[in-house]
Amino acid sequence: MITLRDVTKRYGEVTAVDGVSFEVPSGEVCVLIGPSGCGKTTTLRMINRLIEPTSGSIEIDGQDVMSVRPEELRRHIGYVIQSVGLFPHLTVAENVATVPKLLGWERRRYEPKVRELLGIVGLPPAEYADKYPRQLSGGQAQRVGVARALVADPPLLLMDEPFGAVDPLTRERLQAEFVRIQRELKKTVIFVTHDVDEAIKLADRIALMRSGNLEQYDTPETLLDHPASKFVHDFMGSDRALKRLGRARVANVMRTVESTTGGARSVVAEACGGSRFVYLTDERGVLEGWVDCKVLDAGTPPEEAGTTVDWHEAAVHPETTLKDALSRMLGFGFRNVAVVDADGRLVGEVSLAAIEGTMADADTHIANLEEGEVLGAIPEESPAERDELT
Numbered sequence: 286m287i288t289l290r291d292v293t294k295r296y297g298e299v300t301a302v303d304g305v306s307f308e309v310p311s312g313e314v315c316v317l318i319g320p321s322g323c324g325k326t327t328t329l330r331m332i333n334r335l336i337e338p339t340s341g342s343i344e345i346d347g348q349d350v351m352s353v354r355p356e357e358l359r360r361h362i363g364y365v366i367q368s369v370g371l372f373p374h375l376t377v378a379e380n381v382a383t384v385p386k387l388l389g390w391e392r393r394r395y396e397p398k399v400r401e402l403l404g405i406v407g408l409p410p411a412e413y414a415d416k417y418p419r420q421l422s423g424g425q426a427q428r429v430g431v432a433r434a435l436v437a438d439p440p441l442l443l444m445d446e447p448f449g450a451v452d453p454l455t456r457e458r459l460q461a462e463f464v465r466i467q468r469e470l471k472k473t474v475i476f477v478t479h480d481v482d483e484a485i486k487l488a489d490r491i492a493l494m495r496s497g498n499l500e501q502y503d504t505p506e507t508l509l510d511h512p513a514s515k516f517v518h519d520f521m522g523s524d525r526a527l528k529r530l531g532r533a534r535v536a537n538v539m540r541t542v543e544s545t546t547g548g549a550r551s552v553v554a555e556a557c558g559g560s561r562f563v564y565l566t567d568e569r570g571v572l573e574g575w576v577d578c579k580v581l582d583a584g585t586p587p588e589e590a591g592t593t594v595d596w597h598e599a600a601v602h603p604e605t606t607l608k609d610a611l612s613r614m615l616g617f618g619f620r621n622v623a624v625v626d627a628d629g630r631l632v633g634e635v636s637l638a639a640i641e642g643t644m645a646d647a648d649t650h651i652a653n654l655e656e657g658e659v660l661g662a663i664p665e666e667s668p669a670e671r672d673e674l675t
């Protein structure tokens with residue numbers, strides 16, 4: 286558990302962080318968010334003593350960080366930054382091995398770990414271990430940064446806009462990988478971003494900062510539904526029903542589907558039964574496309590009634606957020622989208638109606654909340670009034 290108590294950092298006249306207190310339970314992801322210059326990076330860097338606080342205390346599992354030598358402290362805290370900071374003259378594997386080497390690990394101890402982690406972050410070691418940073422894309426370099434931070438197995442991970450410098454699609458993939466890795470490794474993570482959607486997707490709790498102060502610290506749902514101030518409300522955005530979809534996963538609303546292997550007319554027709562569409566898979570169950578049963582009924586051969594697709598593009602995964610699934614449907618203009626596992630095997634489908642259903646629930650929920658409480662009337666400041674609202 287990380288505990289910040291009344292932490293302040295001043296630079297002469299400037300108060301970068303102003304009496305911030307919060308706690309991050311072990312194994313949780315805390316996302317620090319807020320406008321540029323609000324003190325996120327300063328807060329993060331005080332935890333591993335890259336910056337010394339002016340006053341207040343920071344404890345990791347009950348131990349005051351000021352009582353630990355900075356180098357010692359940093360060996361147990363993974364740190365990932367936006368610009369990655371890989372050593373250009375070292376290979377990918379050597380970059381990832383930096384901390385274990387510093388710790389004096391023997392090669393046979395760290396080498397398997399380095400390879401394992403490269404695999405985990407989606408960079409097969411056979412292909413990437415011996416590459417140099419200049420041979421990597423921005424997104425690949427970021428993955429190396431994440432692998433490097435994880436390799437010595439630190440219980441605590443500090444990440445400062447780690448996915449900031451990549452295109453939206455790569456970012457979405459890195460976020461999905463982060464969710465998957467975190468589910469497995471259960472690190473305590475403090476993650477800085479100024480992207481609200483990223484915060485909603487990744488956070489167990491969000492710490493929203495403004496001008497050095499902590500405005501609100503709670504779950505994403507609470508920040509969306511019970512903003513403590515107009516600032517929080519405005520920062521989180523007005524499309525709350527849509528934002529809430531960033532919290533729900535496809536796994537929660539998907540249903541099973543009819544599918545068939547091989548395209549013989551009789552086989553497909555039987556699979557069609559009462560359904561409108563039947564998915565086509567190969568022998569291993571990997572999604573290949575689908576058949577429109579109405580078109581098939583009209584006597585068109587299965588090859589022509591069918592649509593062939595690449596599952597990488599046309600399907601989502603059980604852990605995809607409903608928001609991303611919805612944007613995929615809108616992008617393709619379909620009311621349903623297939624759900625596949627990591628290897629492309631069909632596991633179900635999610636429909637627009639199912640997503641609408643969850644939005645209707647959220648809308649009712651929000652409508653109930655707002656009864657007699659106009660959002661514009663949320664007080665700008667006053668902690669006393671805040672308490673009444675929450």
Ligand SMILES: Nc1ncnc2c1ncn2[C@@H]1O[C@H](COP(=O)(O)OP(=O)(O)OP(=O)(O)O)[C@@H](O)[C@H]1O
Pocket residue numbers: 296299300301302319320321322323324325326327328479
């Ligand atoms: N070394 C320094 N000397 C003086 N002022 C500083 C110093 N470092 C940071 N500040 C100021 O402290 C405030 C907080 O900076 P910080 O880097 O923590 O912001 P941030 O929330 O991480 O912003 P961004 O989203 O732009 O990265 C800013 O007003 C910044 O100008």
Ligand SMILES: [Mg+2]
Pocket residue numbers: 325326327
């Ligand atoms: Mg910053």
